[in-house]
Amino acid sequence: MPAPRLRRVAVLVSEGAKPLDVGIPAQVFTTRASMPYEVRVCGAAPGPVTGGDGLSYHVAQGLEALEWADIVFVPGYRFPDREDPPRAVVEALLAAHHRGARLAAISTGAFALAATGLLNGRRATTHWHYTRALAAKHPSVRVDENVLFVDEGSVLTSAGAASGIDLCLHILRGDLGVAASNHAARRLVAAPYRSGGQAQYVPRSVPEQLGERFAATREWALRRLGEPLTLEVLAGHAAVSPRTFSRRFAEDTGYTPMQWVMRARVDAARELLERSQLGVEQIAAGVGLGTGANLRLHFQRILGTTPSEYRRTFARGE
Numbered sequence: 001m002p003a004p005r006l007r008r009v010a011v012l013v014s015e016g017a018k019p020l021d022v023g024i025p026a027q028v029f030t031t032r033a034s035m036p037y038e039v040r041v042c043g044a045a046p047g048p049v050t051g052g053d054g055l056s057y058h059v060a061q062g063l064e065a066l067e068w069a070d071i072v073f074v075p076g077y078r079f080p081d082r083e084d085p086p087r088a089v090v091e092a093l094l095a096a097h098h099r100g101a102r103l104a105a106i107s108t109g110a111f112a113l114a115a116t117g118l119l120n121g122r123r124a125t126t127h128w129h130y131t132r133a134l135a136a137k138h139p140s141v142r143v144d145e146n147v148l149f150v151d152e153g154s155v156l157t158s159a160g161a162a163s164g165i166d167l168c169l170h171i172l173r174g175d176l177g178v179a180a181s182n183h184a185a186r187r188l189v190a191a192p193y194r195s196g197g198q199a200q201y202v203p204r205s206v207p208e209q210l211g212e213r214f215a216a217t218r219e220w221a222l223r224r225l226g227e228p229l230t231l232e233v234l235a236g237h238a239a240v241s242p243r244t245f246s247r248r249f250a251e252d253t254g255y256t257p258m259q260w261v262m263r264a265r266v267d268a269a270r271e272l273l274e275r276s277q278l279g280v281e282q283i284a285a286g287v288g289l290g291t292g293a294n295l296r297l298h299f300q301r302i303l304g305t306t307p308s309e310y311r312r313t314f315a316r317g318e
Contacts, residue, residue: 007175010069011092013059014077014085014112016052020161021075021106028168028184029071035184036176040065044089052078058098063092071171072096076107076126076161081133084115094118097154104156104171106164113155114138123150124157147254178271212244213238214252221261225268225288229261265289266302273311280307 009029013022022041029037041057042065043049049057066072072093084090093116097103105113110126111134113119121138125131131145144150149158149167158167165188173181217238221229234257235245250259270286272278278286284295292307299307 005167006036006038007104008068009037009071009073010065011039011073011075012039012066012089012112013041013043013049013051013057013075014089015050017049017057018052018076018078018107018161019055021077021109021164022155023103024106024161024164025073025075025168028165028172028188033128034163035180040068042066044086047229052116063088066092066096067099069096069101071102072102074103074105074109074112075164076105076109077112080108080111081130085112090115100154102156102171104158104167106158106167110157111137113157114141118155119152119157122152123157124152124155124162125150125159126157127160163254177274178267179274181312182271188239188290190315213240214248218253222264225261225265226286229288231257234261260299261288263302266295266298269295269299270303273307283307 009025009216011022011025026039026041029035029039040061041059042061042063043059045059045062046060047058047061051057064144074093088110093103093112096224103113103118105124105126107127108130110119110124111130111308114124114137119138119273121142123142123144124134125147126134126142131143134141135143147159148163149156149170151170156167156171158164169181169185172184217234220237221234231242231246232296234249235242238245240248246257249255249260255263265287266289268291269283272283272286276283278297280292284290284292287295289295289298296306299305299310303310
């Protein structure tokens with residue numbers, strides 16, 4: 001199998017940049033043998049950049065790194081609703097996008113992307129504390145405050161810092177497949193996959209106590225995808241009624257329990273297609289989808305492709 005092509009990642013540090021937002025893409029995509037990425041951290045100009053939360057950065061490169069990059073990450077920064085980024089930064093982001101680079105914002109980095117006009121008419125998200133400010137400052141952006149991240153193809157946005165991990169893993173899944181994404185998640189000790197449609201955390205007047213229990217049930221189910229996983233079985237593991245389980249599960253993940261199980265099974269099938277030579281019938285039986293025909297049906301519905309074509313794509317190292 002040919003090696004995947006090297007992808008170039010630039011992390012653009014602005015004044016007031018949030019340390020976690022800067023560190024997440026730098027850590028996820030850091031250059032190593034198992035990761036065909038090269039990362040460069042840059043600023044509006046080489047030299048010191050005053051960050052947020054008491055930290056500062058010294059970047060070796062300026063905006064020329066955006067001319068080099070295939071993916072540009074824009075970390076969040078303080079007071080994004082008060083003023084737009086410098087015009088040179090906006091123009092560099094536009095130029096990078098126009099030549100084909102993907103732009104990905106973490107948290108309030110969405111304000112910088114919105115300043116370019118590239119989010120006009122598109123869905124986007126940001127940290128829940130700033131969603132109304134983003135909608136007010138950029139009314140042409142379709143702000144969705146109830147998701148972890150939004151993938152609009154060439155422009156992507158995510159909510160608070162932790163959802164930046166979800167966005168990075170989502171990009172990895174698209175670039176290199178489920179196996180590479182899961183490997184990175186294990187290295188980060190992070191959830192292997194949270195859908196972009198999962199709800200952001202918004203403070204509640206009465207805190208709910210079922211979050212850890214439901215997460216444990218999801219982990220339990222992931223180890224038993226080849227077994228029957230009905231609503232009643234899942235609710236029984238969580239020790240709640242099926243009705244309560246369905247409601248809270250949808251709030252936590254953005255999917256019904258059975259939708260989540262189906263996507264988990266398709267993801268398990270994707271990883272086996274990438275990493276093994278098992279036939280479609282064997283994979284379908286192993287992940288709980290029964291037959292190859294059933295696997296093909298759900299592959300087409302969820303991913304828009306066939307298992308065979310998916311396997312050929314990753315065999316080509318794309």
